[in-house]
Every structure is written in C-alpha cells, then in structure tokens.
Amino acid sequence: MRTKRTLLESFDNAINGIIIAFKTQRNMKIHFLIAFLILLFTIVFKLNKIETIIVLFCIGLVITAELINTAIEATIDLIAKDFEPKAKIAKDVAAGAVLVTALLALTVGYFLFYDKMRLPLEITLKHIRGISFHIVFLSLIIVAMVIIVVKAINNRTQFMQGGMPSGHTALAFAAATAIIMLTNNLIVVTLALFIAFLVLESRVEAKIHSIWETVVGAIIGILVTLLIFKIK
Numbered sequence: 001m002r003t004k005r006t007l008l009e010s011f012d013n014a015i016n017g018i019i020i021a022f023k024t025q026r027n028m029k030i031h032f033l034i035a036f037l038i039l040l041f042t043i044v045f046k047l048n049k050i051e052t053i054i055v056l057f058c059i060g061l062v063i064t065a066e067l068i069n070t071a072i073e074a075t076i077d078l079i080a081k082d083f084e085p086k087a088k089i090a091k092d093v094a095a096g097a098v099l100v101t102a103l104l105a106l107t108v109g110y111f112l113f114y115d116k117m118r119l120p121l122e123i124t125l126k127h128i129r130g131i132s133f134h135i136v137f138l139s140l141i142i143v144a145m146v147i148i149v150v151k152a153i154n155n156r157t158q159f160m161q162g163g164m165p166s167g168h169t170a171l172a173f174a175a176a177t178a179i180i181m182l183t184n185n186l187i188v189v190t191l192a193l194f195i196a197f198l199v200l201e202s203r204v205e206a207k208i209h210s211i212w213e214t215v216v217g218a219i220i221g222i223l224v225t226l227l228i229f230k231i232k
Contacts, residue, residue: 045116058105166217172199173221
C-alpha cells in the first residue's frame with residue numbers, strides 16, 4: 001500500500017481543500033468576495049509595498065482561520081454523531097478564532113485606507129451639495145420598482161421573501177449610497193455602509209437569499225441611486 005505522497009500530490013490535495021471549503025462554506029465565499037474588493041482598493045489607492053504586504057497577510061490570516069475552522073467542524077461532525085456540549089464548545093471556539101482574525105483585519109484595513117479614502121471622497125461630495133431630501137426618497141422608490149420588475153422577470157411574486165435579487169439588500173445599499181452622496185462625514189459614511197452590509201449578511205445568514213442574490217441586490221441599489229443623483 002502506497003503511503004508516501006509526492007510534493008505535487010500534496011499541493012493538489014491542499015488546493016482541493018481550499019476548493020471544498022469555498023464550495024461548502026458560506027463564510028468562505030464571503031471572505032473571498034471581501035478579499036477581492038480589498039485587493040481592488042489596494043490597486044486603486046496605490047498602497048506601497050509594506051501596506052500591500054500587510055493587506056495580503058491579513059487576508060491570508062482570515063482565510064487560514066476559516067480553513068482551520070472548517071477542518072475542525074468536519075472532524076467534530078465525523079466523531080460526534082449526536083449533540084455533544086463539548087463538541088459545540090469546540091465549534092464555537094473555532095468560529096471565535098475566525099471572528100478575532102476578521103476583526104483584526106477590519107481594524108488594520110481602517111487604518112490603512114482611512115486617509116486615502118477621505119480626501120477623494122470629500123472632493124467628490126463637494127460637487128453634489130444642495131440635493132433635496134425628496135431625491136433620496138424618489139431614489140428608494142425607483143430602486144424598489146426596479147427590484148419588482150427584476151423579480152417579475154424571474155417569476156417571483158413576493159418582494160421581501162427570497163428570490164433574485166434581494167430587495168432588503170437593494171434598499172439598504174441604496175440608502176447607504178444616498179447617505180454617502182449627501183455627507184462628507186466619514187464616520188457617518190462608515191456606519192451607513194456597516195449597516196448595509198449587516199442587512200446583506202443577515203439575509204444570507206437567515207438563508208433567505210444566496211450570496212449572489214444579495215450582491216446583485218446591492219449592485220442594483222448602488223447603481224440606480226448613483227444614476228438618479230447624477231441626473232439631478
């Protein structure tokens with residue numbers, strides 16, 4: 001019986017493990033999506049070598065923690081067929097490790113991108129002052145109408161109960177986009193985006209929508225609102 005694996009086989013198995021985690025774990029998909037956006041910001045804001053290394057390290061740390069968490073959960077599920085309090089503790093602790101690394105990465109990202117985002121954001125917002133509140137209200141109505149049309153095309157009859165795309169997420173990101181367009185306070189902008197992402201996460205966590213449905217909803221909310229503000 002062959003017991004030794006070649007270096008190529010070990011590498012292939014490791015890649016396969018990452019693929020399995022991505023396909024089976026919802027949180028891993030979220031981590032990859034956020035990593036893609038952060039890497040895009042790294043290019044857009046032209047981070048230097050040290051800053052880029054820090055970003056890559058944080059991304060690798062979060063994904064590694066999620067991989068370990070997935071391995072622990074799979075092992076526990078294999079061993080503990082019935083509910084075991086100690087098994088739950090192990091799973092919760094592993095998930096806590098992922099949360100700690102994610103919060104660390106979020107904190108590092110804040111310090112890296114804050115100054116780089118503040119100036120271009122303030123310059124952009126100076127050009128759109130004086131827009132009345134009714135424009136915001138109308139943008140939310142139009143976003144809701146677009147969602148209804150898209151759901152109708154996809155044979156969905158319920159606006160707030162699943163399907164492509166997510167209505168909650170679309171409205172949340174439409175509101176966040178409007179807030180971003182109306183204020184130059186970075187704290188307010190950060191809170192608006194945080195709440196919008198919480199809405200997105202809650203729809204996925206509740207298994208009402210898939211990640212793709214919430215992402216499409218967010219894109220619709222952002223693009224429609226930006227278009228309305230641009231027309232104005």
